Amino acid sequence: MPSHSSWTDGLLLKIVNVIVYFLFLGSNVYTVAGPSDIYYTGKDTYVTPAPWAFLIWSLIHLLLLGTIIYQFFDGGKQVVIDGISWRLPLLAVLNAIYVNLWARHYYIVAFIFALFVSSAVTHIYYVVKKYHEPQSAADEIFVHLPFSLYHGWTTVLVILTAFEAFGVNAAVEPAGVWTKVFAFLAFFFLEATAATYAFSSAEGDLPASIAIAWSLWAIFARQRHPAFIHWSALAFAILSLVWVVKAAIGVGQKLRHGRGGISLDEERAPLINP
Numbered sequence: 001m002p003s004h005s006s007w008t009d010g011l012l013l014k015i016v017n018v019i020v021y022f023l024f025l026g027s028n029v030y031t032v033a034g035p036s037d038i039y040y041t042g043k044d045t046y047v048t049p050a051p052w053a054f055l056i057w058s059l060i061h062l063l064l065l066g067t068i069i070y071q072f073f074d075g076g077k078q079v080v081i082d083g084i085s086w087r088l089p090l091l092a093v094l095n096a097i098y099v100n101l102w103a104r105h106y107y108i109v110a111f112i113f114a115l116f117v118s119s120a121v122t123h124i125y126y127v128v129k130k131y132h133e134p135q136s137a138a139d140e141i142f143v144h145l146p147f148s149l150y151h152g153w154t155t156v157l158v159i160l161t162a163f164e165a166f167g168v169n170a171a172v173e174p175a176g177v178w179t180k181v182f183a184f185l186a187f188f189f190l191e192a193t194a195a196t197y198a199f200s201s202a203e204g205d206l207p208a209s210i211a212i213a214w215s216l217w218a219i220f221a222r223q224r225h226p227a228f229i230h231w232s233a234l235a236f237a238i239l240s241l242v243w244v245v246k247a248a249i250g251v252g253q254k255l256r257h258g259r260g261g262i263s264l265d266e267e268r269a270p271l272i273n274p
Contacts, residue, residue, distance in 0.1 A: 010081035013089075014071055017080070020089040021068050024096035025061055042105060044170040045163040046183050046229050049156075053218030056153050056211060063146035070142040079132045079143050084124050091120040098157075107165040114161040118154045125151040129205075145207050152211030155193055159186050175226050183229050187236040190216055194240040197247065203254045204247030213240035 067088075070076030080088065098113040125147050134140045163186070168179055175183070194212035197205040216237035223229050 009077060013081055013086065016086075016089050017068055017071060020092040021064065024092040025064065027096055028057065028099045029061055042102075043107065043164045045160070045167045046170050046175050046179055046223060047160060047163045047167075047186055047219055048170070048222055049160070049215055049218030050222040053215055056149065056214060060146055060149050060153065063142065063149070066142040067146055070138055073138070075136055075138055076142065079128065079139065083127050083132050087120060087124050087127070091117065091124060094120055102161065102164075107161060111158075111161040111165040114154070114158045118158050121147065121151050121154045148205050148207035149211050152193075152197065152205075152208035153215070156190065156212065156215040159190065175229060180226065180228050184232050187216065187219070187232055191236040191239045191243075194243040198243035198250075199246075201250075203250040204243075206244065206247040206251050209240070209244045209247045213237065213244050216240050 067076070067080060071080040094113060094117045098110055098117050101107075101110040101113060128143055128147050132139070132143070134144050163182075167182070168175070190212050194209045194216075197208040197212070216233060220230065220233035220237050223233055
């Protein structure tokens with residue numbers, strides 16, 4: 001049955017979403033793209049990616065702007081207001097706090113907030129994938145796509161911030177055995193997460209897998225020494241592309257057969273929850 005809701009339904013939450021988007025997520029863009037050059041003045045670890053990895057923030061913010069606009073339409077209202085609800089402004093606040101702490105090099109506290117951000121994204125991701133299959137291209141582009149990318153990217157951020165908080169500074173300290181072991185395990189975890197996304201449903205989750213693969217290739221591009229970390233990053237980056245291809249094939253089959261969107265299997269949902 002078609003919805004006949006007014007654009008004023010849930011108006012308070014819609015206004016809050018607009019405000020937090022421009023105030024909090026907008027401040028994130030300024031922090032990341034501002035004059036402080038944080039990608040070259042922050043702590044350099046043995047899993048730090050090339051600066052271009054963080055361009056994914058711009059894509060996520062652009063897509064979320066579409067989400068904010070889409071909430072004023074019937075289809076968007078059902079998902080953003082009725083489904084995601086107040087989780088979106090909560091995510092915006094947590095994300096802004098995390099980015100600002102990270103930019104100011106408070107890495108241990110930033111790691112704690114990275115877990116909070118990951119938890120908030122996971123809740124939204126689960127609600128969207130489990131209960132709101134895409135009914136239109138707008139659902140795919142402005143709801144499913146941004147939160148798939150967001151979820152995959154926050155998984156990466158938890159790993160990166162953990163190394164910044166507890167790992168050695170690659171600029172002044174050589175990688176010891178344990179650093180190499182933990183870097184290898186981090187790459188393995190990210191690649192395995194990409195595989196989990198690819199097998200999370202019949203179609204897989206292509207955007208989330210791409211976010212992981214993108215990050216692994218950026219780590220490979222940045223980490224030249226030691227050779228073990230460099231080539232380990234390459235090996236897992238290549239493996240992650242296998243899962244991207246698998247998910248891409250699943251999406252192609254879905255489109256060819258005219259089936260609905262991704263339906264997340266609860267037992268196989270890739271989650272990081274503190």
